[in-house]
Amino acid sequence: MKNIQSLISQMTLEEKAALCTGASAWTTTSVEHLGLSELIMSDGPHGVRRVPDVNSMAFESLPATCFPTASSLASTWDVDLLHKMGEALAEECIALNVDVLLGPGANMKRSPLGGRNFEYFSEDPYLAGEMAASLIDGVQSRGVGTSLKHYAANNQEFQRFSISAEVDERTLREIYLPAFEKAVKQAKPWTIMCAYNKLNGEYCSENHYLLTDILKSEWGFEGLVVSDWGAVHDRVASLKAGLDLEMPGPQERRVKAVVEAVRSGKLDEAVLDESVRRILNVVFKARETPKTGTFDVDAHHELAYKIAAEGMVLLKNNGLLPLKGQQHIAVIGRAAEKAHFQGGGSSHINPTRVAVPFKELQARSSDAELTYAEGYPTDNSFQQDLIDQAIDLAQSADVAVLYIALPTFKESEGYDRPDLDLTEQQVALIKAVAKVQPKTIVVLNNGAPVAMSAWIDDVAIVLEGWMMGQAGGAGIADILFGRVNPCGKLAETFPLKLADTPAHLNWPGDAGEVRYGEGLFIGYRYYDAKEVAVLFPFGYGLSYTQFEYSNPRVSAQRFNAADGLTVTVEITNVGKLAGKEIVQVYVHDQKSGLVRPQKELKGFAKVELQPGETRTVSIQLDFRAFAFYHPKHKQWITEDGDFDILIAASAADIRQTLTVALESSTSLPSILDKESTMREWLADRRGNEAFGSMYSRIEAESRKMFGGGEERYGNESAIGMDIMDMMNDMPLVSVLMFQQNAWDLPAEELVNGLLKQVDSMNK
Numbered sequence: 001m002k003n004i005q006s007l008i009s010q011m012t013l014e015e016k017a018a019l020c021t022g023a024s025a026w027t028t029t030s031v032e033h034l035g036l037s038e039l040i041m042s043d044g045p046h047g048v049r050r051v052p053d054v055n056s057m058a059f060e061s062l063p064a065t066c067f068p069t070a071s072s073l074a075s076t077w078d079v080d081l082l083h084k085m086g087e088a089l090a091e092e093c094i095a096l097n098v099d100v101l102l103g104p105g106a107n108m109k110r111s112p113l114g115g116r117n118f119e120y121f122s123e124d125p126y127l128a129g130e131m132a133a134s135l136i137d138g139v140q141s142r143g144v145g146t147s148l149k150h151y152a153a154n155n156q157e158f159q160r161f162s163i164s165a166e167v168d169e170r171t172l173r174e175i176y177l178p179a180f181e182k183a184v185k186q187a188k189p190w191t192i193m194c195a196y197n198k199l200n201g202e203y204c205s206e207n208h209y210l211l212t213d214i215l216k217s218e219w220g221f222e223g224l225v226v227s228d229w230g231a232v233h234d235r236v237a238s239l240k241a242g243l244d245l246e247m248p249g250p251q252e253r254r255v256k257a258v259v260e261a262v263r264s265g266k267l268d269e270a271v272l273d274e275s276v277r278r279i280l281n282v283v284f285k286a287r288e289t290p291k292t293g294t295f296d297v298d299a300h301h302e303l304a305y306k307i308a309a310e311g312m313v314l315l316k317n318n319g320l321l322p323l324k325g326q327q328h329i330a331v332i333g334r335a336a337e338k339a340h341f342q343g344g345g346s347s348h349i350n351p352t353r354v355a356v357p358f359k360e361l362q363a364r365s366s367d368a369e370l371t372y373a374e375g376y377p378t379d380n381s382f383q384q385d386l387i388d389q390a391i392d393l394a395q396s397a398d399v400a401v402l403y404i405a406l407p408t409f410k411e412s413e414g415y416d417r418p419d420l421d422l423t424e425q426q427v428a429l430i431k432a433v434a435k436v437q438p439k440t441i442v443v444l445n446n447g448a449p450v451a452m453s454a455w456i457d458d459v460a461i462v463l464e465g466w467m468m469g470q471a472g473g474a475g476i477a478d479i480l481f482g483r484v485n486p487c488g489k490l491a492e493t494f495p496l497k498l499a500d501t502p503a504h505l506n507w508p509g510d511a512g513e514v515r516y517g518e519g520l521f522i523g524y525r526y527y528d529a530k531e532v533a534v535l536f537p538f539g540y541g542l543s544y545t546q547f548e549y550s551n552p553r554v555s556a557q558r559f560n561a562a563d564g565l566t567v568t569v570e571i572t573n574v575g576k577l578a579g580k581e582i583v584q585v586y587v588h589d590q591k592s593g594l595v596r597p598q599k600e601l602k603g604f605a606k607v608e609l610q611p612g613e614t615r616t617v618s619i620q621l622d623f624r625a626f627a628f629y630h631p632k633h634k635q636w637i638t639e640d641g642d643f644d645i646l647i648a649a650s651a652a653d654i655r656q657t658l659t660v661a662l663e664s665s666t667s668l669p670s671i672l673d674k675e676s677t678m679r680e681w682l683a684d685r686r687g688n689e690a691f692g693s694m695y696s697r698i699e700a701e702s703r704k705m706f707g708g709g710e711e712r713y714g715n716e717s718a719i720g721m722d723i724m725d726m727m728n729d730m731p732l733v734s735v736l737m738f739q740q741n742a743w744d745l746p747a748e749e750l751v752n753g754l755l756k757q758v759d760s761m762n763k
């Protein structure tokens with residue numbers, strides 16, 4: 001630290017400004033006379049895209065392991081596996097001379113149409129945060145930095161450079177920020193990348209609230225904030241907002257603007273120094289790990305295989321799987337020959353090798369004859385002859401395995417998906433094959449949910465393989481033949497149709513804005529609240545064995561929110577095969593001051609069990625598991641009351657429910673004001689103390705005024721309503737104004753007096 005301060009004092013203003021802007025597509029500026037080397041960054045997130053020449057944005061990169069993409073990773077629900085992947089990524093960074101890996105992405109899947117959803121983990125902030133934190137920790141445990149991205153509310157590709165995500169404060173805090181918050185606090189990423197878009201009208205790159213108030217001050221982020229590539233508009237404004245490093249470079253005019261702003265007094269040099277300090281900190285950290293050597297290509301391919309297999313989700317199995325004894329297997333679909341294992345855009349990896357799905361099947365079924373038909377073309381054309389060939393093949397086989405990959409023109413970085421559908425040809429192909437072959441297996445390769453209603457009832461099996469990384473082809477084969485028992489569970493809901501999805505009416509926005517009108521209700525939070533049926537729920541996935549949940553218990557029936565709670569349950573494998581179960585814990589607040597989702601994921605565990613084996617699983621729930629963000633109090637709060645603890649196999653498969661009583665540990669000041677209603681005065685502890693005694697008189701006056709309370713009207717007033725039900729929702733000051741004659745003081749004075757009393761109790 002001292003060392004860095006003394007270095008900064010030896011730097012010229014020009015050098016400091018230059019350091020805060022990149023020198024090339026992927027490097028920071030070096031300062032030779034001080035011996036400050038450059039920092040090399042590379043994409044990310046599921047592999048190292050190291051272009052040989054740092055001046056080139058997107059040239060074919062050096063070979064590296066393409067691990068499964070985030071949709072697949074999150075479906076493993078396996079923090080240990082993600083940690084291992086992080087370590088392997090770091091080893092590749094070290095071998096390929098990369099200091100900071102640009103990833104992971106922790107944005108929420110607001111709509112399944114998001115073109116980049118394959119790079120993001122989940123529709124649930126808790127799960128996404130756990131995944132991101134573990135991956136970051138894995139990479140950084142080996143002395144390589146990460147860049148958590150894209151901060152924040154970057155949930156679509158449509159107009160991604162300019163659109164303003166209009167998000168209310170509570171939704172931001174409860175849905176769009178927690179994954180970042182968890183990763184920042186727990187794993188301390190060296191860098192965080194701001195998003196291209198605006199948040200509530202302000203570019204994320206110039207957003208002081210996001211970059212400084214929340215990230216650096218509230219969460220204590222000590223690393224550097226880097227811009228997404230090309231996200232900076234006004235360099236001086238972005239520095240003031242807390243954006244330390246602009247990428248890519250060089251940007252001579254920007255550097256000059258910073259120098260001039262300091263000279264003219266528009267920019268405090270201390271602000272620049274602070275960014276320089278943060279950048280140098282990372283430069284020095286990076287130097288501690290010399291970038292040299294090679295990485296173990298085989299071991300990493302094997303790890304990529306393991307993750308891919310754990311991330312695959314068996315969605316439908318009529319009992320046909322695992323396959324055994326088939327003589328003739330018809331393998332249909334281009335993706336069998338040309339694996340679709342990653343997405344398009346900045347994350348595109350040049351793989352060290354690729355497991356070809358067809359060959360992997362062949363290798364595991366030496367006794368069977370395997371035949372192949374292409375099934376569908378590379379483009380969006382409709383080619384009946386390809387379908388006819390597939391039908392011929394399928395008819396004569398014992399089983400048909402269809403490899404259906406959502407083509408790049410339907411899903412990639414840079415553009416959103418137009419719909420949830422496979423191509424017309426793919427749908428026709430599945431239907432045609434299923435018609436002649438009841439034993440039809442559909443293997444999907446895609447980064448986000450597809451609609452299946454048109455064909456799912458016709459097929460025997462659906463296996464969601466995701467964009468599964470370079471080794472995924474082997475994972476599919478092992479699952480089909482039962483060498484691996486599938487255990488992945490969905491980290492996002494599969495809706496029945498597009499019109500059912502939470503953001504449907506507010507997607508993708510227009511006139512420069514996208515309004516997050518569904519608020520807190522994305523993913524299963526929405527489907528729960530609206531009682532909308534889904535194709536496959538969040539947290540769902542089949543196994544070749546079955547699990548039973550028993551003996552649920554909690555560490556305390558009544559607990560203090562600050563202490564949290566431990567939930568314990570026993571899981572038994574009651575089937576015949578060894579397998580893994582992902583146990584989920586959701587929390588339901590029975591009664592809340594503000595609207596809350598019906599249930600929210602707050603913990604999970606993955607457990608491996610031999611047939612007949614039982615294991616005890618314990619899951620910790622902390623303060624945040626029960627809290628919600630109160631926009632008026634501007635903090636996370638809990639309220640006294642009962643919570644249901646739902647122990648579940650998926651969001652739609654609750655196995656055990658326990659009820660606990662929470663005692664709140666948050667002592668909040670009253671937020672009553674001149675507009676507060678009588679109901680609010682009564683509900684507030686201090687308000688009630690000050691005002692409660694006036695209430696019976698107000699009620700009597702009101703009933704007198706509106707003719708209620710007497711025999712003639714009963715509880716109803718002369719105007720046919722329960723007058724107090726209405727009055728309770730009027731501001732106290734307005735009620736008193738109606739009753740001016742009954743009180744000695746004017747209404748405003750009365751309320752002011754009460755507010756003063758409450759204020760003195762606050763202190």
Ligand code: BGC
Nearest residue numbers: 043044102149150228229346
């Ligand atoms: C992407 C980032 C990526 C950067 C560098 C941007 O277009 O949004 O995720 O890290 O390019 O390739």
